[in-house]
Amino acid sequence: MAKKTILSAENISVGFKVRSSELRAIRNVSLELKEQETLAIVGESGSGKSVLTKTFTGMLESNGAITGGTIRYQDKILSDLKKDSDWDGIRGKEIATIFQDPMTSLNPIKTIGSQISEVIIKHQKKSPKEAKQMAIDLMNRTGIPYAEKRYDDYPFQYSGGMRQRIVIAIALACRPKILICDEPTTALDVTIQAQILDLIRELQEEYKFTTIFITHDLGVVASIADRVAVMYAGQIVETGTVEDIYYNPQHPYTWSLLSSLPQLGNRGDQLYSVPGTPPSLYKDIKGDAFAPRSSYAMEIDFAEEPPMFQVSETHFAKTWLLDPRAPKSEKPEIIQNLHEKMVALLKAQAGGIEDVER
Template identity: 55%
Template sequence: MKKVLEVKDLKISFDTFAGKVHAIRGVSFDLFEGETLAIVGESGSGKSVTSRSVMQLLSSNANIDSGEILFKGEDIVKKTEKEMQGIRGKEIAMIFQDPMTSLDPTMPIGKQVAESLVKHNKISKKEGLKAALELLNLVGIPNAEKRLKNYPHQFSGGQRQRIVIAIALICYPEVLIADEPTTALDVTIQAQILELMKDIQTKINTSIIFITHDLGVVANVADRVAVMYGGRIIEVGTSEEIFYNPQHPYTWGLLGSMPSMDGGEERLYAIPGSPPDLLDPPTGDAFYPRNEYALTIDTEEAPPFFEVSSTHKAATWLLAPQAPKVEPPVEIQRRWKIYEEKQAAKQG
């Protein structure tokens, strides 16, 4: 598969009154043509900062200390603001979390959807509105032609999010970054928006980076999943591998905190403690203070990635050859069993 985007050893810090916050501490990942990569983690793990760095939309107190973000073989980090303006919206687009703050309340939605296309492709406003109408129909806005002149407040929350998606897609970008696009929506509308994004992706063959804290959302959307904690990616694999063969204790905790669909009466697991203070990042594994399976080496040295399969790797000392065997939570053992059965069925 062709690589659309490569992030290599990205390190980002923020200057604050309290000192330098080391928000991203060596993040690397690839995005392939036509795939959806979900980046998952709790608040403060670095998901949104990573995605915004791809768009070069970081705040003024942010510093990209080192690393590369390669798009079409060129390093985005080295591009000027003027060069980025030619890329944003046209080749890499972003859907933000809250549609009401993403839309201009004083501008009709037809004009807002068409604006990026008119600017980048140098077409007339009439042609832009025609293209906007096609996109609004594609994302499922009812009576789209009659509603081109309506304003954001005249639409429901779900419809506003569809409009934001239309704005992001109007130039048919190669990369679409969706930063928690369904957080403010109820579950039914959330499912519709996720289904819409999958449908559109197959039609225009765009590659999606999907940012979320909700692993339940990821299951139906992602081809691959990267789990973030403390400014680092700590496990990455296919959606099936992360859900049914997780290896990092933090991933175990995330999956254990999800309600089970089989109607079991077990209490949901809550990961103890709080995320690390990135003003003074730990020298070892950032998760060790909250990790009941932590080893002595976790306090001294950050683990490297250990390969589980050609598509699956995790940064935990539990995968080291000399590590003791531990009994993971019952829920994880259940998932491992399902995974083994699935693999056996594929081979048989």
């Protein structure tokens, strides 16, 4: 049975007034989010990932605004909401966000437990006693040891990984339908990263929420996402299932991101990095925004913006290389047969772990 659409964005544009100029951070983006799926939004810093998802919770900075398009959440038009008070029934309660740095989300002079309880009292209308018990339960579920004793601790008494678990607990205290995870593991070491990703997956299965996962790390995407949207210069340039993006990528920018995976590098070789820099979003962009950085660019890429071509029922890419008139182009050698390479890599890693355990 096909999953229902819970949120959709149609031709969304976002601009920021900076002095006498306008920065066009999002340029005509369309996106659909299905119930209980995990959608990963990937791309370099500055590609518009966080700005796009801030429009879903009305959290754009004061100099930013939606300048075009429509955002629908269930039966509500979110793009029509203007005041903070209009968002009271949506932000946190229906759509919650976990940010990259937990210390920006936690009040340093309030105890951990009181911060979770406050949210439960506000959004679930529970008594202080009920809220405290529910908060302790959430702390247990998110892996906080001795939760009852640590309820009265302050944020500085928790490690980075534990603070991130508390931020997840606070987000879940609202019982949201959609959870936005904005690079929630970037500041953590690899072991803690894996624990947090596992925790989000387990909680999603238990609470049946939908997840938007923002990241620049394609390695993370493979382990957590159902579908992927690749963003560049304020646009979605490719979207598909994880299998579509990893094993049949079509846009040269996606090729570059995959080529940058450190797991594909050989010992002693220089790791691949995407050449050049992203374009200025203060200026009008002509053609394909990635063309100046791409060795696959054709004349038309510098003159006319490509449409979104359909590759399959689940897979779309915004590149002139998919036009029937375009010459055939082979993707970079490093990502050819990527499926086999990744399988071999996982086997080698598993073998290494076994050797250590022996």
